[in-house]
Amino acid sequence: MVIEAFDRVKELQTLITSTEINNKEDLEAFRIEYLGTKNIIKPLFSAIRNIPNERKKEYGQLVNALKQLAEEKFIEIDQLLNAKAANQVEQVDLTAPAEALELGSRHPVSLVLNQMIEIFDRLGFAIAEDIEIEDDWHNFTALNTPQDHPARDMQDTYYILNDPRRLLRTHTSSVQSHVMMTQKPPIRIIAPGRVYRNETISARAHCQFHQVEGLYIAEKVSFADLRQTIYYFAKEMFGATKIRMRPSFFPFTEPSAEVDVWWGCETETDKRITKGTGWLEILGCGMVDPAVLVNCGIDPEKYSGFAFGMGVERIAMLKYQIDDIRLLFENDVRFLKQFKKTAVF
Numbered sequence: 588m589v590i591e592a593f594d595r596v597k598e599l600q601t602l603i604t605s606t607e608i609n610n611k612e613d614l615e616a617f618r619i620e621y622l623g624t625k626n627i628i629k630p631l632f633s634a635i636r637n638i639p640n641e642r643k644k645e646y647g648q649l650v651n652a653l654k655q656l657a658e659e660k661f662i663e664i665d666q667l668l669n670a671k672a673a674n675q676v677e678q679v680d681l682t683a684p685a686e687a688l689e690l691g692s693r694h695p696v697s698l699v700l701n702q703m704i705e706i707f708d709r710l711g712f713a714i715a716e717d718i719e720i721e722d723d724w725h726n727f728t729a730l731n732t733p734q735d736h737p738a739r740d741m742q743d744t745y746y747i748l749n750d751p752r753r754l755l756r757t758h759t760s761s762v763q764s765h766v767m768m769t770q771k772p773p774i775r776i777i778a779p780g781r782v783y784r785n786e787t788i789s790a791r792a793h794c795q796f797h798q799v800e801g802l803y804i805a806e807k808v809s810f811a812d813l814r815q816t817i818y819y820f821a822k823e824m825f826g827a828t829k830i831r832m833r834p835s836f837f838p839f840t841e842p843s844a845e846v847d848v849w850w851g852c853e854t855e856t857d858k859r860i861t862k863g864t865g866w867l868e869i870l871g872c873g874m875v876d877p878a879v880l881v882n883c884g885i886d887p888e889k890y891s892g893f894a895f896g897m898g899v900e901r902i903a904m905l906k907y908q909i910d911d912i913r914l915l916f917e918n919d920v921r922f923l924k925q926f927k928k929t930a931v932f
């Protein structure tokens with residue numbers, strides 16, 4: 588009887604170690620057999636009654652070890668099978684065609700801005716940036732725009748509440764004042780950035796938009812230099828073959844001009860865009876007024892310069908035939924998606 592009990596323990600031990608378990612079903616059968624409520628180890632525990640006292644301890648330990656052996660085998664194989672299943676899910680078919688990547692796209696304003704920056708970079712213009720919450724001096728006074736100038740009107744300019752000397756810059760010309768105050772000629776910069784005007788929002792106007800300012804100051808800079816620079820830009824940006832300059836007025840340039848590029852007047856679209864003239868206005872410019880140089884500490888006897896400024900949205904709208912400026916600020920993905928470039932990896 589005693590020998591039998593000990594033999595039975597040994598027998599089960601071999602059985603447990605040798606049982607092959609290859610899948611979940613095998614494992615469940617194993618669990619029922621050795622760990623279920625009616626498992627075959629259980630009777631060995633009750634059999635302890637028949638073991639003589641001096642061997643009870645030894646026997647108890649053996650049966651406990653047997654149970655533990657079954658438990659450990661179960662846990663080990665359960666984990667193994669789970670890991671295998673997880674691996675199968677993640678198995679990759681390396682020959683399957685890759686899914687197309689959803690790429691983001693640059694905003695049309697950024698696309699045009701970057702193109703402008705790139706064109707002027709080729710002419711040696713560095714980028715200058717400055718604050719958008721400006722003081723009245725940099726935005727107006729330094730630029731020869733007197734206190735009673737209509738541009739200062741609350742109708743056009745956003746002032747900071749309770750501080751009539753602080754405002755949201757109305758043009759990137761404010762960067763001109765900063766640069767002239769802090770750099771010595773020769774100065775050759777462009778200043779891209781956001782500007783603000785108190786405009787009623789419509790298809791053609793917005794209260795925020797972007798400009799690119801240009802400023803060149805050195806010895807003996809002439810109007811011919813200005814014209815040539817603008818011509819180069821128009822050629823590169825629009826493929827324009829000719830430009831024309833019309834006399835205009837800005838407080839900070841003298842003489843001042845507005846520049847049109849020849850767009851053409853053949854198709855209906857040409858006629859609509861150019862209002863039937865074939866010419867397209869793209870920017871304002873002029874020779875820096877000597878009074879502005881003096882205001883910013885530059886000797887007008889020694890130095891002269893030119894400046895220009897243009898609206899980025901206007902040019903983006905022309906380039907991409909967008910007929911409502913508001914689309915540029917609504918961030919509607921359906922609109923923005925159209926400017927996606929094909930990705931080449």
Ligand code: PHE
Pocket residue numbers: 757758759760800801837840871872873894895896897
């Ligand atoms: N600041 C002018 C505007 O916003 C443009 C400009 C810049 C004109 C520089 C002349 C020289 O309309």
